Amino acid sequence: MSPTLNCILLIDDDEPTNFMNSLVLRKMQVAAQIHAVQSGQDALDYLTSEDKAQHPKPDLIFLDINMPGMNGWEFLEEYKQLDEKDRGHVVVVMLTTSLNPDDRTKADTTPNINEFHIKPLTADAVREVLEKHFGNK
Amino acid sequence: MTQLPPLADPAFPDQNTSLRTLEYTVAALCIGVSLMVMGGWYMEKPAVLSIIPGSATMKFNSALVFLFAGVNLLIYRKATARTKVASDILAGASVLIGLLTLAAYAGIEIISIDNLFVSDPFSETNPGRMSQATALCAILTGLGFWGYQHQNEIAGHIGLIGLKLMALLSLISVVAYLLLIPSEEITSFFQTMAIHTSVLFLALAVALLLRNPYSHFRRILLGRQAGSIIYRKLLPVVLLLPILFSFMLLLGIQKGIFTLQFGVVSYAVLIMTLSLIYVSFIALGLNRSDRERSRLEEDLKQRNAQLDQFKQGMDKTAIVAITDHKGVITYVNDLFCEVSGYAASELLGRTHALVNSGYHSKAFYQNLWDTIEKGDVWVDEIRNQSRDGQYYWVHTAIIPLSVAHGQQSEYLAIQHDITQRKEAEALLKSEYVKNLEFKNKELEQFVYIASHDLQEPLRTIIGFTELLGKDVASGTAENTPLYVEYITQAGQRMRALIKDLLDYGRIGRSKEKVLVDLEQLLSDIRKDMNQRIKENKAMVKVGQLPTLPVFETEIRQLFQNLISNALKFQHTETAPVVELQARELPGHWEFSVADNGIGIADQHKERIFTIFQRLHPKSEYEGTGIGLAHCRKIVELHGGDLWVESQTGKGSTFYFTLKK
Incomplete structure (x- = not known):
C-alpha cells in the first residue's frame, strides 16, 4: 500500500502510546508524515501554526479523550472554533480506553467525530478508517 | 299562639300571581258594579238595579258595601300602618251598615240609613233596605277583612267562619237564581238579595278565603299534591252537575214532562252514574300515578341501598368526617378515630383544629375555606397530629354537600393516610x-x-x-x-x-474522632516536610488554629496534601509562599490554604477533585492525580465542603470547612 495521505496527527498525553501508534502507522506506510503531540493545546498550536512546512495540515487526526488539562472533548470545542483553513477535511478519530457508555453516545452525536475506536490502534482499524473516509482499496 | 303559615309562599310565585289577578278582578268587579248601581239609583234606572226584571234590586247601601270591599281588596294586603287603618275603617263601615240594617229589621231604629243617600221608589216593602242576608253578608265581609288584617288566631278564625257562612249564603242565593226559583219562595231571609249582590258576595268570599291564613282552602285548591289535583278535577263536576240536573229536574216537573217522583229518581240515578263514571276515571289516573310513584320509590330504595354499600366501602378505605358550615364535626367514621387516636365522642362537636399539627400556614386554611365556601371541592395534602402527638399525612378532598334552599351547608371530608409515602419522600431528600x-x-x-x-x-x-x-x-x-x-x-x-x-x-475506615490540636498537628507536618520546604526555598505561614474532633490520620493527610500541592504547582522562578488560616463561623471552622503558584483555570476547578484527573502532563508535574480526590473525601467524611478560588498564574486558595 502506497502512502495515500500526506500527514497524520496523533494527540495523546501518553508518550509510549504515541510511540506505539506512530510505529503502527509507519509500518503501514499510509502517510508521508506522522506527527505526535502530547496535549490538546499542543495540537491547537500545531494546527494554527503558520509554518506549514514544519507543520503540514493533517489529513487525519487520532485524538485521545482522557488527557490532563484540556481533554479530548475540550479540544473538540476549541477545534470547532478554528478557521476552515486550519481544519480542512480532517477526520477526527477518537482513540480511547474508555468503556464509559456515555462517552460513546457523546462521540456518536458530536459532528466532528467520524470514528470511535478503542485503544490500542491496530493496522486493521487504520485500514478500516482509510477505506471508509479516503476510498482506499 | 300558633305559628302563622306564610301568607305568600315564596316557593310558589305563580300561585301568588294568579291569586293577585283573582283579587284584582274581584276588586274591579265590586267597584265597577257598585258604581254602576249607585249611578242607577241616582238616575233611577231599574234595569241595572235588579238585572232580572221584577226581581230584587241591589240597594244603594249594598253597593256602598261592595265599593268599600273592592277598595279594601286593593289595599288590605299592603302592610303599612296607613293601609291597615284605611282597611279597618272600610271593613268597619260595612259592618256598621250591616248592623244598623239588622237592627232596623229587629225594630230598633237607631239611625235610619235605608234611604240615607237615595230614595227607593221601586221596592214595595222596606224600600231602600237591603235584605237580612245581605246585611249579614256585609257584616261578615268586614269580619273577613279584619280576620286577615289582625293576625291573631281568634280574629282569624272568626273571620274564617264568617267567610264560610257568607260563601254559603251567597251560594244559596246564586243557585236559586240559576234555577230560576223566585227568591220569595225560598225564605224571607233572602227576599231582596239581588243577583249581582249574591254573585259579588260569593266572589268576595272566595277571594278572601283564599287569602285567609287559617283557611286550608287555598292549600287544597292550589296545592301540588295528589289530593289537590283530585280536588281541582272534582270541583267543577261537584259544582256544576247538581245545578245542571236540578235545573233540568225543575224544568221537567214544571213543564209536566215527568212526574216529581220520576224526576227525583232519575235525578238521583243520573247524578250517581255520572259521578261514578267521572270518579272512576280519576281513580284510574290516580292508580296509574300511584304505580309510577311506587316504581320511583323502589328505584329510590335501590339507590339508597347502593349508596349504603358505597358508604360501607368508603368507610373501610377512607378517613371520613362530616362537618357543619362552621367546621364543627358532626360525623366521623371508625378509621378517622383509629388514625387520629381520638374517640368519636371526643371529636363530635369539635373542629379539625383538634388534629391540627401547626404545620400549614393560615393562608393554606384560608384557601381551603374560600374554596369550599364557593361550593368547589378542595383537594390537597394535610399534615395532622394524632392524640399521642404523632404526625400523619392525609390526602384530603373536602366536598361541600348540596343542601335544600335556605339551609346551612355541610362539608364532607374524605381522607387517605399517605404518611408512608410522605416519609419515603422525606427520606429521598x-x-x-x-x-x-x-x-x-x-x-x-x-x-x-x-x-x-x-x-x-x-x-x-x-x-x-x-x-x-x-x-x-x-x-x-x-x-x-x-x-x-x-x-x-x-x-x-x-x-x-x-x-x-x-x-x-x-479513608475513614478506621477509628473514631479524637480531639486534635491542629496547631500542634501543623507544627508536626512542617517538621516532616522541612526538607522539601527548604529545597523549594518556600515560606509556610500558619495562623492560629483551633482544637477540633477529627480523624487524626486523615486530617494530617489533608493538610499535607494541600501544602504539598501548594509547593508543587509553582512557577519555577518564584519562591513559594503558603499561608494557612482558620476562621470561626457559626457551627464550623473555615480553613484556607493560599499559595502564589500557577493557579487553576475556571473550567478545571471541579475536575481537579475527581480521582486521577490531572491538569498537566506527567512530564511537567508528576503524580497520579489522586491528591485532591483524597482531600475532598476526607473533608466530606467530616461533613464539610472543599472548594478552590484561583486566578491563573497568580495562585490558588483552597478552602474547606470542619464542623465544631
Whole structure:
C-alpha cells in the first residue's frame, strides 16, 4: 500500500502510546508524515501554526479523550472554533480506553467525530478508517 | 299562639300571581258594579238595579258595601300602618251598615240609613233596605277583612267562619237564581238579595278565603299534591252537575214532562252514574300515578341501598368526617378515630383544629375555606397530629354537600393516610440518601477509573512486550532499552495507581474522632516536610488554629496534601509562599490554604477533585492525580465542603470547612 495521505496527527498525553501508534502507522506506510503531540493545546498550536512546512495540515487526526488539562472533548470545542483553513477535511478519530457508555453516545452525536475506536490502534482499524473516509482499496 | 303559615309562599310565585289577578278582578268587579248601581239609583234606572226584571234590586247601601270591599281588596294586603287603618275603617263601615240594617229589621231604629243617600221608589216593602242576608253578608265581609288584617288566631278564625257562612249564603242565593226559583219562595231571609249582590258576595268570599291564613282552602285548591289535583278535577263536576240536573229536574216537573217522583229518581240515578263514571276515571289516573310513584320509590330504595354499600366501602378505605358550615364535626367514621387516636365522642362537636399539627400556614386554611365556601371541592395534602402527638399525612378532598334552599351547608371530608409515602419522600431528600447517592457516584467512578486509568499502563506493557518479542525474534536490539523503560514506567505507574486506589478506599475506615490540636498537628507536618520546604526555598505561614474532633490520620493527610500541592504547582522562578488560616463561623471552622503558584483555570476547578484527573502532563508535574480526590473525601467524611478560588498564574486558595 502506497502512502495515500500526506500527514497524520496523533494527540495523546501518553508518550509510549504515541510511540506505539506512530510505529503502527509507519509500518503501514499510509502517510508521508506522522506527527505526535502530547496535549490538546499542543495540537491547537500545531494546527494554527503558520509554518506549514514544519507543520503540514493533517489529513487525519487520532485524538485521545482522557488527557490532563484540556481533554479530548475540550479540544473538540476549541477545534470547532478554528478557521476552515486550519481544519480542512480532517477526520477526527477518537482513540480511547474508555468503556464509559456515555462517552460513546457523546462521540456518536458530536459532528466532528467520524470514528470511535478503542485503544490500542491496530493496522486493521487504520485500514478500516482509510477505506471508509479516503476510498482506499 | 300558633305559628302563622306564610301568607305568600315564596316557593310558589305563580300561585301568588294568579291569586293577585283573582283579587284584582274581584276588586274591579265590586267597584265597577257598585258604581254602576249607585249611578242607577241616582238616575233611577231599574234595569241595572235588579238585572232580572221584577226581581230584587241591589240597594244603594249594598253597593256602598261592595265599593268599600273592592277598595279594601286593593289595599288590605299592603302592610303599612296607613293601609291597615284605611282597611279597618272600610271593613268597619260595612259592618256598621250591616248592623244598623239588622237592627232596623229587629225594630230598633237607631239611625235610619235605608234611604240615607237615595230614595227607593221601586221596592214595595222596606224600600231602600237591603235584605237580612245581605246585611249579614256585609257584616261578615268586614269580619273577613279584619280576620286577615289582625293576625291573631281568634280574629282569624272568626273571620274564617264568617267567610264560610257568607260563601254559603251567597251560594244559596246564586243557585236559586240559576234555577230560576223566585227568591220569595225560598225564605224571607233572602227576599231582596239581588243577583249581582249574591254573585259579588260569593266572589268576595272566595277571594278572601283564599287569602285567609287559617283557611286550608287555598292549600287544597292550589296545592301540588295528589289530593289537590283530585280536588281541582272534582270541583267543577261537584259544582256544576247538581245545578245542571236540578235545573233540568225543575224544568221537567214544571213543564209536566215527568212526574216529581220520576224526576227525583232519575235525578238521583243520573247524578250517581255520572259521578261514578267521572270518579272512576280519576281513580284510574290516580292508580296509574300511584304505580309510577311506587316504581320511583323502589328505584329510590335501590339507590339508597347502593349508596349504603358505597358508604360501607368508603368507610373501610377512607378517613371520613362530616362537618357543619362552621367546621364543627358532626360525623366521623371508625378509621378517622383509629388514625387520629381520638374517640368519636371526643371529636363530635369539635373542629379539625383538634388534629391540627401547626404545620400549614393560615393562608393554606384560608384557601381551603374560600374554596369550599364557593361550593368547589378542595383537594390537597394535610399534615395532622394524632392524640399521642404523632404526625400523619392525609390526602384530603373536602366536598361541600348540596343542601335544600335556605339551609346551612355541610362539608364532607374524605381522607387517605399517605404518611408512608410522605416519609419515603422525606427520606429521598435526606442526608442519608444524599450520602448514598454520593457513594454510588464514587463507585461508578471507581469502575470507570479501573477501566481507563489502569488499562492504559497495562496496554503499554502488553504492546511493548510484543514489540520486544518481535525484536528478539528478528535479532534487532536498536529500541530495546526504550521499550524496557516504557514497560518499567508503566509498571511503576500501575503500582502507584493501585496503591492510591487502596488508600482512597481506606479513608475513614478506621477509628473514631479524637480531639486534635491542629496547631500542634501543623507544627508536626512542617517538621516532616522541612526538607522539601527548604529545597523549594518556600515560606509556610500558619495562623492560629483551633482544637477540633477529627480523624487524626486523615486530617494530617489533608493538610499535607494541600501544602504539598501548594509547593508543587509553582512557577519555577518564584519562591513559594503558603499561608494557612482558620476562621470561626457559626457551627464550623473555615480553613484556607493560599499559595502564589500557577493557579487553576475556571473550567478545571471541579475536575481537579475527581480521582486521577490531572491538569498537566506527567512530564511537567508528576503524580497520579489522586491528591485532591483524597482531600475532598476526607473533608466530606467530616461533613464539610472543599472548594478552590484561583486566578491563573497568580495562585490558588483552597478552602474547606470542619464542623465544631
